[in-house]
Amino acid sequence: MADYVLAGGTVLTANGPIEADVHIANQVIEAIGPGDPPVANGAGERIDCTGLTIGPGLVDLHTHLREPGQEWKEDIESGSRAAVAGGFTAILAMPNTNPPIDSGHLARYVSDRSAQVGLCDVIPTGCITESMAGEGLAHLDELTAAGVRVFTDDGVTVADAGLLRRAMEYLVERDGLIAQHAEDPGLAGGGHMHEGAVSSWLGMAGLAAEAETTIVARDLTLVRMTGCRYHVAHASTAGTVALIEAAKQEGLPVTAEVAPHHLFFSDEAVRSMDPVYKMYPPLRTQGDVETLREGLETGVIDAVATDHAPHAAHEKDVPFEEAPRGVIGLETALGVVRTATGLDAGAIFDRMSVRPAEIAGLDRHGNWPAPGVAANLAVFDMDAQWTPDGFQSKSTNSPFIGLQLRGPPQYPFFEGKLVWRDGKVEQ
Ligand SMILES: [Zn+2]
Numbered sequence: 001m002a003d004y005v006l007a008g009g010t011v012l013t014a015n016g017p018i019e020a021d022v023h024i025a026n027q028v029i030e031a032i033g034p035g036d037p038p039v040a041n042g043a044g045e046r047i048d049c050t051g052l053t054i055g056p057g058l059v060d061l062h063t064h065l066r067e068p069g070q071e072w073k074e075d076i077e078s079g080s081r082a083a084v085a086g087g088f089t090a091i092l093a094m095p096n097t098n099p100p101i102d103s104g105h106l107a108r109y110v111s112d113r114s115a116q117v118g119l120c121d122v123i124p125t126g127c128i129t130e131s132m133a134g135e136g137l138a139h140l141d142e143l144t145a146a147g148v149r150v151f152t153d154d155g156v157t158v159a160d161a162g163l164l165r166r167a168m169e170y171l172v173e174r175d176g177l178i179a180q181h182a183e184d185p186g187l188a189g190g191g192h193m194h195e196g197a198v199s200s201w202l203g204m205a206g207l208a209a210e211a212e213t214t215i216v217a218r219d220l221t222l223v224r225m226t227g228c229r230y231h232v233a234h235a236s237t238a239g240t241v242a243l244i245e246a247a248k249q250e251g252l253p254v255t256a257e258v259a260p261h262h263l264f265f266s267d268e269a270v271r272s273m274d275p276v277y278k279m280y281p282p283l284r285t286q287g288d289v290e291t292l293r294e295g296l297e298t299g300v301i302d303a304v305a306t307d308h309a310p311h312a313a314h315e316k317d318v319p320f321e322e323a324p325r326g327v328i329g330l331e332t333a334l335g336v337v338r339t340a341t342g343l344d345a346g347a348i349f350d351r352m353s354v355r356p357a358e359i360a361g362l363d364r365h366g367n368w369p370a371p372g373v374a375a376n377l378a379v380f381d382m383d384a385q386w387t388p389d390g391f392q393s394k395s396t397n398s399p400f401i402g403l404q405l406r407g408p409p410q411y412p413f414f415e416g417k418l419v420w421r422d423g424k425v426e427q
Pocket residue numbers: 154155156181233234280281
């Protein structure tokens with residue numbers, strides 16, 4: 001007997017979209033097909049999915065949840081709600097909390113809180129260096145024993161190439177992945193926005209695109225030395241796209257992600273001096289935006305990752321130069337990608353679920369719907385227009401409030417259970 005039947009929607013399967021019903025029972029997809037098996041009287045709840053698209057639940061490689069340490073911005077519970085409201089069933093929590101996640105018991109704390117909240121999988125990532133100080137390695141042994149596979153000092157670059165090499169040599173033996181926040185601290189030079197025509201016009205200190213590409217180029221050399229899997233977090237420049245493309249052609253184990261806001265806005269938005277446009281890395285030129293879109297479309301860039309970075313209103317409501325960097329993104333991510341790119345539904349779920357799950361090594365997420373597959377699913381109205389106005393996140397630092405987007409999220413299923421409906425947690 002099915003628990004739910006998603007009736008009359010378009011199902012994105014490994015062989016392309018089909019019109020079919022999806023039967024969910026005992027946490028898995030029991031069957032896909034028109035009335036197959038026939039729904040017995042009283043069996044499960046029938047959810048009308050006419051006109052809707054059913055795909056694998058979204059997976060975010062890059063979420064800042066602020067717990068432990070800065071729960072006034074976000075915590076694992078509010079972040080989980082924001083995730084499912086945006087159609088995500090698994091999110092990777094960045095380790096730059098207070099304290100940073102640099103040892104095993106801290107990673108287990110994140111996993112345990114995720115299980116207590118129970119709305120989606122919040123998967124801990126671990127620091128590369130102890131206390132994220134860039135001086136010695138984090139407890140990589142404990143972190144890998146706690147199940148961590150993705151390592152990053154996100155928020156800062158691992159500037160010491162020797163230290164990064166040692167981390168790579170350790171992690172290559174353990175199927176670990178280095179995710180680098182690529183920004184040379186010297187070249188970044190305290191800039192507040194992209195260094196270019198707009199920063200000159202505003203007279204604001206800029207942050208050169210080359211701060212990113214010099215680190216990516218250096219790191220690719222270390223990948224060649226060690227063979228370690230390497231992932232570029234929030235790629236923001238055309239130069240990075242070119243480096244990733246060449247590295248892939250060379251056969252290096254390299255992947256990259258782009259954040260939705262870098263596909264949507266250019267540094268022209270910063271002329272308003274509104275801190276809601278203060279991202280990290282900064283919004284780049286229109287040429288960069290177009291190259292990033294193209295890179296995502298061709299697959300040179302593997303994944304979209306939100307870089308969901310909550311900050312309280314009082315923190316953002318200050319002059320541009322003084323504001324913290326980053327914007328929230330879980331609840332608008334698919335809508336922004338749908339609106340900003342020419343990707344069809346299948347390609348969007350590939351870049352926002354299937355590929356990120358592969359990169360993070362998640363078995364139960366990112367699987368095209370099929371009988372026997374874990375029922376971690378997302379249902380979207382891919383062509384409807386909607387206007388984001390309120391958020392589940394504790395923070396509201398979004399540049400998308402009031403804008404018209406396509407593709408509102410409808411029903412997220414986590415481990416076979418509908419967890420979110422009509423703006424509320426489903427009890
Ligand atoms: Zn970062």
